[in-house]
Amino acid sequence: MAGQESAYRVDALVAEDIDAYLAQHQAKSLLRFITCGSVDDGKSTLIGRLLYDSKMIFEDQLSALEADSKRVGTQGQNIDFALLVDGLAAEREQGITIDVAYRFFATEKRKFIVADTPGHEQYTRNMVTGASTADLAVILIDARKGVLTQTRRHSYLAHLIGIRHIVLAVNKMDLVGYDRQVFDRIVADYRAFANSIGIDAFTPIPISGLGGDNIASRSAITPWYSGPTLIEHLETVDVDIDAVATEPFRMPVQWVNRPNLDFRGFSGLIASGTVRPGDAVRIVPSGRTSKIARIVAMGGDLDEARAGQSVTITLADEIDCSRGDLIAAASAPPEVADQFQATIVWMDAEPMLVGRAYWLKIGAQMVSATIQEPRHAVDVNTMAELSVRTLELNDIGVAEVYTDRPIAFEAYATNRDLGGFILIDKITNATVAAGLLSFALRRSQNVHWQSIEITRDAHAAQKGQRPKLLWFTGLSGSGKSTIANLVEKRLHALGKHSFLLDGDNIRHGLNRDLGFTDADRIENIRRVGEVAKLMTDAGLIVLTAFISPFRAERSMVRSMFAERDFIEIFISTPLAVAEERDVKGLYKKARAGDLKNFTGIDSPYEEPEAPELIIDTTAMSPDDAADLIVRTCLA
Structure with a gap:
């Protein structure tokens, strides 16, 4: 019995130690940082070394790592630490980083999340992703190569994105004999560039990711270097993580939490500031105001919440607030x-x-x-x-x-x-x-919508019709203008108020400054869409006959209208048939190279995916097509 009581006491002591350890670990500050630079500067190897030196590798991982290192050709006692991080098969095969790899490790003083970002130019997007949440950037430079274009690009992006703590890690010093002059020359070159982009200070450290020099412990091979090791600097750098909590309160609403009729809360991650129950807040952009009623978190209600916390907020008043809105301090809205x-x-x-x-x-x-x-x-x-x-x-x-x-x-x-x-x-x-x-x-601050009393509905009622936009699209020579003209004649005969906007006619006036590049075609359609919207607001049935080759721009115009008010009519004609007609001689010029960016020849046409009507001009006459369109648009 006494032995059993002793075991209970030991278990209690162990539990207390675990609780104390977990509490101490939870209280550590967190530093997010990235490693970046040019291709093969040793970013993955450095992170693998950090994980190894901080004892964050399990025995089975270490055994697998040693086996993989032998398989890929690492000799002697050295371990290929990059294999810890390069998770994609393509990365291991090519020996490069493609994706952003996030790794967690901790020391006695701080917790870390590190992002290993790609060095290849075509994966710069991944570097930007990793840098977007980082507090510090480790810019690696191969001591044999010095400052390269990708080094400059990543440094510029890191500074642009707002990273104010830069470590210049001159790697592979073992391959240049730990030569101080090489290190000093690289640091001088980088300082000249850094000053030109506004980086006022950075911390240069000579390292060897493979050998571990000046990473977790100071290297005896570089007695000329008296600065901190990389780990020492990461543990002690002041990233001022609480500064954002002193800014005005802002919380983007990510979710309206409505589990039952008695609760309506707004969930999100607090972007800045501090909030307490009773604080006055403003919903942006609507401008409506209220007060904080409750701050609900996983463990219950909070008396205060700060930047970086995810919470659900309830308001004292039933006001409109939706996903995408912003809850902000009433006295200092964005x-x-x-x-x-x-x-x-x-x-x-x-x-x-x-x-x-x-x-x-x-x-x-x-x-x-x-x-x-x-x-x-x-x-x-x-x-x-x-x-x-x-x-x-x-x-x-x-x-x-x-x-x-x-x-x-x-x-x-x-x-x-x-x-x-x-x-x-x-x-x-x-x-x-x-x-x-x-x-x-x-x-944007000086232009406001003017309230107009005669509305679109009033114009439509006066004309006794529902305003619509009939959007004819198809290749040059497909018959768009011919059919659109027949449709308008029928609408006019029926006493409808309409107007036809034709591609060629518009380019004589409103869009005469535009050419036929992709960008000019986009602007051409944007302007026509805006004009058509104004005309339908006046109560008219508007017809447009334009090639409008890109789905994105047709979709943009569609988004300006209510669902039933935009009718996309695809005049479907095979290229060979349209080219055979060639009423204007444009295909002949394009084939001869005298007309550049001509749709169907050297510029693409993207067929509609779900038009309201498809008119096959090889199977239907223009008159029959016009009759079908009129019946459809007046239905």
Whole structure:
């Protein structure tokens, strides 16, 4: 019996020790950092070494790592630490990093989450992803190669994204004989570049990821270096993680929590500031105000919540608040605007199309946005501002961004969560760019919607018809204008009020300044869509006959109208048939090379995927087609 009591006491002591350890571990501060640089600078090896030296590798992992190292050719007692991090099969086969690998480790003083980001230029998008949440960047440089273009690009991006703590890790010092002059020369070269982009201070450390020199412990082979080891610096660097808690309160609403009729809360991650029950708040962009009733978390109600916490907030009043709205301090709300200047990092293989509508996602807000012609792009080697018409893969440029409705935001330099965004292609759903909002354009604050008493419905009632847009699309020579003209004649005979916007006619006036590049075609359709919207607001049935080759722009125009008010009519004619007709002689010129960017020849036509009507001109006469369209649009 006495022995059993003794065992209970031992178990209790062990439990107390575990609880104390867990409490101590939980109280440690967290540092998020990235490793970046050029290809084969040793980023994955460095992270593997950090995991190894911090005792974060289990015995079975270590055995597998030693076996893998022998299989890939590592000799002697050395371990290929990069294999710990390079998880994709393609990475192991090629010996490169493709994806962003996140790893957790801890020391006695601090917890860490490190992102191993790719060095290859085509994977710069992944580097931006890893840097977006980091407090510190470790820029690796191969001591044999010095400062390279990708080193400059990653340093510029890290600084641009707001990382203010930079470690310059000059790696592979073992391959240059731990030569101090090599180290000093690289540091001097990097300092000259860093100063040119606004990096005022950085911490240079000579290391060897393979040998472990100056990573967890000071190396005797570099007696000329007196600075901290990499781990020492990571453990002690002050990232001022509580500073954001002193900013005005902001919480983007990610979810309206309504488990039953007695509870309605708004869930999200607090982006900045501190909030308490009773605090006055404002819903942005609507501007409605209320007070905090409760702050609900996993363990129960809280008396206070700070930046970085995920909570559910209830309000004292039943006011409209939805996903994408922002709950903010009533006395210091964020700005609201629909036109901005932004820095854009283009990440897609296809170049940016000026004027094309992309989805812009900023926090929980998703809006449609168009990008104007860039003011300039940045040469990461010289920091020169380059005159460009568009942005291509890995380009960094400054441009104006217009959204289809006002959004709540703050400059990225003030708040990453409310100033950083991504652009998404509406057709492919691919993320094509990341951006940083700088400021709202002044004209966005000076232009307001004017309330007009005679509404669209009043205009429609006066004319006794439902306004609609009949959008004819198809190849040149398909018969769009012919059929649209017949349709309007029938509508006129029926006493309907209509107007036909024809592609060629519009280019004689409103769009005479536009050519036939993809960007000009996009702007051509955007303007026509806006004019057509105004005409339907006046109560008219509008017909448009345009090639309109891109689905994205037809979708953009469709989004301006109610579901039943936009009728897409695909005039389906095979290219060979359209080219055989060639009434205007345009195909002949295009085939001869005298007419560039001609749809169907050297510029694509994207057929509609779900049009309201398909007119096959090889099986239906123009008159029969017109009759079918009139019956459909008046139904």
